Amino acid sequence: MSEALAPESEEGIAAAIAEAASRGEPLAVWGNGSKRAMLRPVQAARVLSARNHRGIVFHAPKELVIRARAGTPLPVIEAALAAEGQHLIAEPPDLTALYGAAEPQTLGGIVAASLSGPRRIAWGATRDHVLGVRVVTGRGEVVRSGGRVLKNVTGLDLCKLFTGSQGTLGVLTEITLKVLPAPETTGTVAVAARDARTGVAALAAALGAPYGVSGAAWLPEEAARRIGLAGAVALARIEDFAAAVAYRTERLRGELARFGAAEVLDEGESRRVWRAVRDAEPLGAAAEEAVWRVSVRPSRGPAVIAALAEAFDAKLFLDWGGGLVWIAGPAGVEAHSAVARAARAAGGFWMLMRGPEPLRAAVAVVPEEPEPLARITRRVKEAFDPQGVLNPGRLYAGL
Amino acid sequence: MIRLPDPKPDVLANRERIVAGLRDLLPANAVIAEPIRLKPYETDGLSAYRQLPLAVVLPEATEQVAAVLRFCHANGVRVVPRGAGTSLSGGALPLADAVVVGLMRMNRILEVDYADRFAVVQPGVTNIGITAAVAPDGFFYAPDPSSQLACMIGGNVGMNSGGAHCLKYGVTANNLLGLKCVTIEGDILEIGGAHVDAAGYDWLGLITGSEGQLGIVTEVTVRILRSPEGARAVLAAFRSNEVAGACVDSIIGSGIIPVALEFMDRPAIHACEAFAHAGYPLDAEAMLIIEVEGSPAEQDALLGRIRAICERHDPISLKVSQSAEESLAIWKGRKGAFGAIGRISPDYLCMDGTIPTSRLPFVLRRIAEMSEAYGLKVANIFHAGDGNLHPLIMFDANDPDSFRRAEAFGADILKLCVEVDGCLTGEHGVGVEKRDLMPAQFTAAEIEQQRRIKTAFDPDWLLNPHKVFPLAA
Numbered sequence: 001m002s003e004a005l006a007p008e009s010e011e012g013i014a015a016a017i018a019e020a021a022s023r024g025e026p027l028a029v030w031g032n033g034s035k036r037a038m039l040r041p042v043q044a045a046r047v048l049s050a051r052n053h054r055g056i057v058f059h060a061p062k063e064l065v066i067r068a069r070a071g072t073p074l075p076v077i078e079a080a081l082a083a084e085g086q087h088l089i090a091e092p093p094d095l096t097a098l099y100g101a102a103e104p105q106t107l108g109g110i111v112a113a114s115l116s117g118p119r120r121i122a123w124g125a126t127r128d129h130v131l132g133v134r135v136v137t138g139r140g141e142v143v144r145s146g147g148r149v150l151k152n153v154t155g156l157d158l159c160k161l162f163t164g165s166q167g168t169l170g171v172l173t174e175i176t177l178k179v180l181p182a183p184e185t186t187g188t189v190a191v192a193a194r195d196a197r198t199g200v201a202a203l204a205a206a207l208g209a210p211y212g213v214s215g216a217a218w219l220p221e222e223a224a225r226r227i228g229l230a231g232a233v234a235l236a237r238i239e240d241f242a243a244a245v246a247y248r249t250e251r252l253r254g255e256l257a258r259f260g261a262a263e264v265l266d267e268g269e270s271r272r273v274w275r276a277v278r279d280a281e282p283l284g285a286a287a288e289e290a291v292w293r294v295s296v297r298p299s300r301g302p303a304v305i306a307a308l309a310e311a312f313d314a315k316l317f318l319d320w321g322g323g324l325v326w327i328a329g330p331a332g333v334e335a336h337s338a339v340a341r342a343a344r345a346a347g348g349f350w351m352l353m354r355g356p357e358p359l360r361a362a363v364a365v366v367p368e369e370p371e372p373l374a375r376i377t378r379r380v381k382e383a384f385d386p387q388g389v390l391n392p393g394r395l396y397a398g399l
Numbered sequence: 400m401i402r403l404p405d406p407k408p409d410v411l412a413n414r415e416r417i418v419a420g421l422r423d424l425l426p427a428n429a430v431i432a433e434p435i436r437l438k439p440y441e442t443d444g445l446s447a448y449r450q451l452p453l454a455v456v457l458p459e460a461t462e463q464v465a466a467v468l469r470f471c472h473a474n475g476v477r478v479v480p481r482g483a484g485t486s487l488s489g490g491a492l493p494l495a496d497a498v499v500v501g502l503m504r505m506n507r508i509l510e511v512d513y514a515d516r517f518a519v520v521q522p523g524v525t526n527i528g529i530t531a532a533v534a535p536d537g538f539f540y541a542p543d544p545s546s547q548l549a550c551m552i553g554g555n556v557g558m559n560s561g562g563a564h565c566l567k568y569g570v571t572a573n574n575l576l577g578l579k580c581v582t583i584e585g586d587i588l589e590i591g592g593a594h595v596d597a598a599g600y601d602w603l604g605l606i607t608g609s610e611g612q613l614g615i616v617t618e619v620t621v622r623i624l625r626s627p628e629g630a631r632a633v634l635a636a637f638r639s640n641e642v643a644g645a646c647v648d649s650i651i652g653s654g655i656i657p658v659a660l661e662f663m664d665r666p667a668i669h670a671c672e673a674f675a676h677a678g679y680p681l682d683a684e685a686m687l688i689i690e691v692e693g694s695p696a697e698q699d700a701l702l703g704r705i706r707a708i709c710e711r712h713d714p715i716s717l718k719v720s721q722s723a724e725e726s727l728a729i730w731k732g733r734k735g736a737f738g739a740i741g742r743i744s745p746d747y748l749c750m751d752g753t754i755p756t757s758r759l760p761f762v763l764r765r766i767a768e769m770s771e772a773y774g775l776k777v778a779n780i781f782h783a784g785d786g787n788l789h790p791l792i793m794f795d796a797n798d799p800d801s802f803r804r805a806e807a808f809g810a811d812i813l814k815l816c817v818e819v820d821g822c823l824t825g826e827h828g829v830g831v832e833k834r835d836l837m838p839a840q841f842t843a844a845e846i847e848q849q850r851r852i853k854t855a856f857d858p859d860w861l862l863n864p865h866k867v868f869p870l871a872a
Contacts, residue, residue, distance in 0.1 A: 062648040063756050063786070085654060120595065127601055128573045143848050144841070149753040150785035151570065151825035153559045153608045154833075154840055155867065156849045160572070160604025169600075181654035204514045210537070210628045241654075244697045297515045297593035323515075323595055348594045366598030372586035377600060379855035384848070395599065 004030075004047040010134065010142060010173040016048050017171065018140030021387040029167030029391045031071060031106030034099050035113055039166060039365045041357045042394050050108050053173055056080055065131060065148050067176040070108025077107055087182040090126040091117030093278045098291065098354060108172040114164030117278040118215035118237070121207065121320040123180075127163040132176035135162055137169065138385025148176050161380075167391040168399070169384040183239035187249040188270040192260035193218060193234040196302035200322035202259035204298065206236035207321050209255060211248040214239045215274050216321040218301075223282035223317040227273060234259065237274055282317045285328035289315075290355035292329075292339045296348030298322035304342045311338030331355050336363045343367075366395060400806075401489075401831050403450065403865050406496035410453065410476055417476060418454050421498065424466045429504075431455040440499050443484040443491040444546075445832055447746075447796060452479065452493035457501045461579055461587060461617040464500060468615065469585030471498055477861050478583065480611040482522060482554030485546040487749050488830025490558060490610055494865055500615055502553045508532050509618070517576055517593045519620050522553025526560075529621060538623045541568035544826070545737065556616050559608030561826035563733075566784030567658045567692075568624070570826065572607040579618035580606055583857045593620060605852070610828050611863040613856040627692035630658060632726040633705055636683035636715040640664060641760040643685035646712040647783045648756070650689065653708060655701060659690040660784035661733055664763060667740075667778035667791070674739030677732030680716045687783065688729055736780055737791070744776065744793030746802075750809050752816030753825035756786045765815055766790055773808040775801070787825035788816065814839050829867045837869055 005016045005027075020027050026044040030036065032051050054071035061084040068077055074092065081087055092110045096103075111133075116125040132146035135158070145158030162169060189206070193199035199218030206213045215237030224233050236256065238248045253262045265273060276282060285291050294304055301322030308314040308327065312335050315328040329335045336352065336359065343350040344367070352365040369377055374396075381388070381399055393399065410417065418432045431437060432454045442449040453476070458464045471478050477497040484491045493499050506523035511533055518540070520529055526547040529540040543562035544550055550560070556578065561570040568574065577591030580602075590602045597603070606613050637643040643662060650657065663671065663679075663686045672679040679686060687709075691701040702719050709717050720726040732739070740747050754762050763779060770777045780789040790812055794805035813823045813833060817840050823833050837846060850868055853860070 060755070060757070062652050064651065114596075114601070116596070124569060124573050125596065127604060128569060137848065141844050141848070143845050145845075147820065147822050148755060149787075149821050149825070151561055151565065151753050151782070151787045152822045153570075153826055153828055154823045155829065155837065155846075156612070156852055157559070157572070157604055157608050158849070158852075160601045160607075161852075163604070164599075164601050180656060181651075184654065207516060208513060208538075208625050210625050212627075241697075241700065243700055244693060247694060247696065295594045295596040297512075297517070299512075299514050320595060347592060349596065349598045351598050369599055370589075372582065372584075373588055373590075373599075373602070376582075376588075376602075376855055380600065380852060383851035383855050 004049055006049040006052045008052045010053060010136065013048065013050065013053060013171055013173055014136045014140050014142060017136050017138065017389070020389045021138060021140055024387050024389065026389050026392045029171055031109035032101070032103040034096050034101035034103060034105050035109060037099055037354050038113065039352065039395060040360050040393050040397065042391050048171065050171060050173065051106060057174065059084065061086060064150065064179055065176055066179050067148060067174065068107050069174050070106060070172040072107045073104040074107055074110055075104050081179055085182055086179045089119065089123050089129050089178065089180050091119040091278055092126055093117045093280065095279065098280055098285065107175055111163050111175050112165065112167050112172055118217060118274055118319055121216055122212065122214040127160050129178040130159045130163050130175060131178050133159050133162050133172055134174035135170035135172050138387060138390045143170070146176065150178055166394050168381060168394055170390065184241045185245050185267050186237060186239045186270045187245045187267060188265040188273060189236045189249055189252045189256055189262055190265050191234040191256045191262045192231055194232050194260065196305045196318065198259055199232065199234040200299060200301050200318065202234040202256050203236065203321040205256060206252060209252060211238060211252055212240065213237060217277045218318040218322065219282050220317060226284045227276040227282050229273065235273065237270060277319060280326050283315055283326050283328045285315065288331060289328045290331035290335065290359060291353040292327040292350055293353050294325040294327065294339065294343045294348055294350045296323055296325065296343065296346040300346040300348065301325055304346050307342035307345060308338060311335070331359055333359065333363060340364065368396065401448070401835060402870065403494060404870055406494065407475065410496040414453060417474060420470055421454060421456055421467065424470060425456055425458060425463055429457045429459065440481065440493060440501065443489060444487040445489040445492065445830065447802060448489050448492050448831060450493050450495060452497050452499045453495065455499040455501055457504045459504045461581065464581045464615055464617050465585045465587055467500060468581055468583050471861060472583045472585065472859070475859065477864060479863055480557065480615045482551035483549045485550040486554065486558065486828065486830060487751070488824065488827045488832040490828050490830040490866065492831050502551065505617060512593065513538065515593055516623055517620055518623050519618060520552055521618060522616050523551050526550050526552060526555055533623050537626050539626050540621055540623055541574050542571045545734065552619050553616050556607050556619055557611050558828040561787065563659045563661060563782060566660055567656055572604055574622045575603060575607060575619065576622055577620035578603060578606060578616050580614040580616050582614045583861050588614065591620065610830065610867050612853050612867055628694045629698060629723065630690055630692045630726065631698045631702060631720045632688055632690040632729045633702060633720065634718040634729045635687045635689065635709040636680035637685045637712060638715060640685045640763045642712050643687055644759045646687065646709055649708045649711065650705060653704060655704060657689045657784065658692045659688065661688040662781035662783040663733065664779040666776065667736060667780050670739040670743050670778055671732035671736050674742055675732040675735045677728055679732055683715050688733055740778060740791045740793065746794050746796040748792045748794065748805050748809050750790045750792065750812050751824050751827040752788050752813050752821055753786045754788055754816050754819050754821035756783060758819040762788065762815060762819060766812060769808055769811055773804045775804055775808055786821065810836060831866050834866060835869055
């Protein structure tokens, strides 16, 4: 990919796509390209980047909304929100370290990849908070969906369709998000849960308690040690006003003590630990290793771990109450097949988050859809990008 | 009046054969074709529009729905899905040449799992039925549309229904994990599951709120949540809409996310008080109901903060409920609002635009001016936290001119919502009611792109073809 197009305006992006479509020339769609080692490699002569189409359009704190152009670096948005005491609800991970990326993630990139962090289990995913989008389709046409209001059911919800579409249907140019006041403080109950089964049982009890737990992870001993915690641990986070956090963490500590020795981590430690969990630091993935995310119903997390233990020496930990398994291991077809098998056996999904190009080209990076759905996927792709110029092959071979 | 597409002459001519074909596919009592028995299906919550369908089928299983749709697809027969028929936008309005697929017999709760916090239910389970099933174990299903006693989860998915508590818990789309959905070609799509994230395109998000344009939902996996320790409400009354609006801003600005934040204007307060005797302040121009959750001590702390904020806005009255019973009394009037309006006016249209909350005073002023101009009374109920405005326009259906004016008034309100950067519908859906207003919000290219998605799922435009999208010329 020798040449990069990085227009400063939506018109420029539209013109680049229209030209590529007229010539039938594929484009690799990027923000800053930080996640280029995710999913399947895209065979394209040119990169179309939204990184120069940047800037916050408006932030209305009292209406709980922010609108920004897709190329805006995520840290810029997080800083603007923090200045008004607000935050991104889905707590998207910062994966620049995982990918060894020099430049920050963009808003468009995080929405196109639909990445959410620990808070997803309680407050919803990135896709739940996208209120509006502007997109240039593969036809070179600008299309809007949603808007700036919190409740909107007018027409088909293209916001959700574009979120997570990995740049294969259109190039996001502007995104409006619902945001919320950042909680006054946070605290975490840490339970010494030796094995995954005990850990997930403790997390289920935490999430089933009336305390609004907003993060629920289990780290095996090795993963815990990497972020400075001693021994395997189940973590349950509370975020709220100070008095509520004090009351709820104490109640929760009492209720979870039956799963192992339980203590309360203070605000500073809590913030540090959850930031690390968010960004997959407990994984300790070596540069040459592949990384996967597996999504299953929470109680099946331990079964995925058990299945993998028989296949290879996996590094891993659980988030989302056990429902998200982060895995690192050998970057080969064999390990990938083991991950896919374990996910399928547990009735869930996998995603190859990082790996060398030959591996990503050779395997199903996400599960193939069964035929009735695959047919609709092809028709919808065709409806947005009839020439097939946007990120061809990134999600599925031949799409 | 809204134009319906012309019936297909070949379908009408083959009525007997189509009904016989449906009878071959379903149990004997699951096909209705006698005009007298079709009558209950001719309309929904938008009762100004009525149309008898060709036939009604009442399947009891996903495979039966698939068989019916495959048959209709093969024979070019239009299909209208229906849950409880509570839609306020005409979402269940039939066509003369259409088969209505009623899902009320698919009313079982198939699975409840507290460890993984989900329930699998059939589309004919009522909204309240889900919460009722899990409440004894301390759980609930969050979206709570006003019609929750009657409306069904299948319809909630179709319309992406909201409710009074979505400021904190989100709307239907935010509380689903999976769907089973049958396409018009008879394919059964399994989407999502009990896990929270899936790969590939977000079919769950696209189908939710698609108003029966893409397929018929036959199974729904919903997220259930642990109920909070308790909840209590505050009732605050103010001298003007502006002051009440400023108070809403101050509450949100303070970092509190109330579980509900409801606004009523003077006509709504009076109508509800006359109906429910809830003790609403009749001298107020605007009133807020603000509800918080948590332990008793947490409720006290939050209500204390909210009281302090309200007091800075010179309230006429401020009542902090001291018990669950007092909270119930505060809610009683609001929950009975539609019935209350029904008592003072023979008919009403319930509108459903959304606006940026900061524009509320301006929008209410404009609505008052329009009310004068059209000579029709209006009461406004507003989900103030999320900007969803429900003007109730009062008219008399026996007076055709009054109905015509009410529809024009409603359309003007919705156009105003779009003008101030809001939208045509927050939670009721486009249906037939707002179909022809779609060009006020979307460009021709945008509508065309949405139509292409519809075509990807339903190439022959047989599913609910008279709704959402303006009819092709």
